[in-house]
Amino acid sequence: MELSHLKEIIPNYKNITLKKGEILYHEGDKPEYVYFLESGLVGLFHISENGSETFLRVFSPNNILGHRSFFAEENYHATSMALCPTKIVAISKEQCQNTCSQDPSFLKNITRILAKDLREAELRLAGLQDKTAGQRIAESLVYLKLKYPQKTWTRKEIAEYSCSTYETVTRLMTKAEKEDIIKKIGRDFEILDIQKLLKLK
Amino acid sequence: MELSHLKEIIPNYKNITLKKGEILYHEGDKPEYVYFLESGLVGLFHISENGSETFLRVFSPNNILGHRSFFAEENYHATSMALCPTKIVAISKEQCQNTCSQDPSFLKNITRILAKDLREAELRLAGLQDKTAGQRIAESLVYLKLKYPQKTWTRKEIAEYSCSTYETVTRLMTKAEKEDIIKKIGRDFEILDIQKLLKLK
């Protein structure tokens, strides 16, 4: 979705700069703004009572965030955290409201994003039923590394994205390296053969 | 969402009658219509290669369905099946398009539905990480039976909704009955104590 013209059509907006690990909003907070990511990377996480974290979505430049809660008219159901130094533009709810009225394609774009994200979430849900931890981890490696290659993903982040544990991620990665499917580079890694990775048992 | 006025604002529509178990659309099909449920109950299921099924969503009277794929401009990612005799109104994509343009609240309503469903899907995803099978089953019993009390849910349906197996559902229900938390009535059941059910270990 091309939202890069947003700054031009919105009269006044707020700039936010986040360091790695800083929180944009917490689960349960009441939405006051809709955000637009200019540079960096943000992760959306759900943190349960017993402390287990689930990595729900990744936001990269030109992505909108905070929109789900705004359009559902609900408080945030998860916590947004910068995964690296990040610059964000905050637009007030009223401004977002106005943009919706003035630019019909704006709302339609957001509807499409929500519809696609719903598909993804539901397929991940189904994947937890019918895929092994190894398969989910392999798919997560492909998704995260190919879509966001600049980021050195930690085993923990990969685990939380694939709904597994960092030990299991480590084990799968060690196995994949032994079969020349990936190559570890320091704490980072590189995918050598996507097809083999996705078929790894 | 109140969509019951849809028949009045849409000039021509198609009526569909489904028997229990009949399919409205299959995963992979290209959307030609957006549907509106008049009476009955429809389930949305994802069926994986190895045959495991995941019960994603329930649609009841006045619900719209098929909208996710339409607004994402994607083929269906799951299969819709009638859970009991059901009457549906089909609206062509063009008519849906027109309604969006003419009635701004229509699109906004759908956006809200998608946003709420995304929350639900993501929280279920997180729940698979941090809740036991028993907890998920208990929550599914509460959700399905309280929201759709008229339907006799099978153990299999409950299992697919909670991402578990019908044997595990049976075991939990037997346990819950021994503790006077639910009461089995033939193949159906009744919840006697919601709070206890949700806390059942």
Place this chain on the structure above:
DNA sequence: CGATAGATTGAGAGTTTTCAACCGATGTGG
């Protein structure tokens, strides 16, 4: 009343997680 779909129960198996100990990389301050 028989046939069939659905439910129950038990036992065993298997995948993942959990716990624990140790190793290695990275980055910062002296």
Place this chain on the structure above:
DNA sequence: CCACATCGGTTGAAAACTCTCAATCTATCG
């Protein structure tokens, strides 16, 4: 620029939770 502290990664062994498989039983319906 080195030393060290810290964060992240690796590996092994044991435990646990569910699932799978199998046999049996019970509702429901024609």
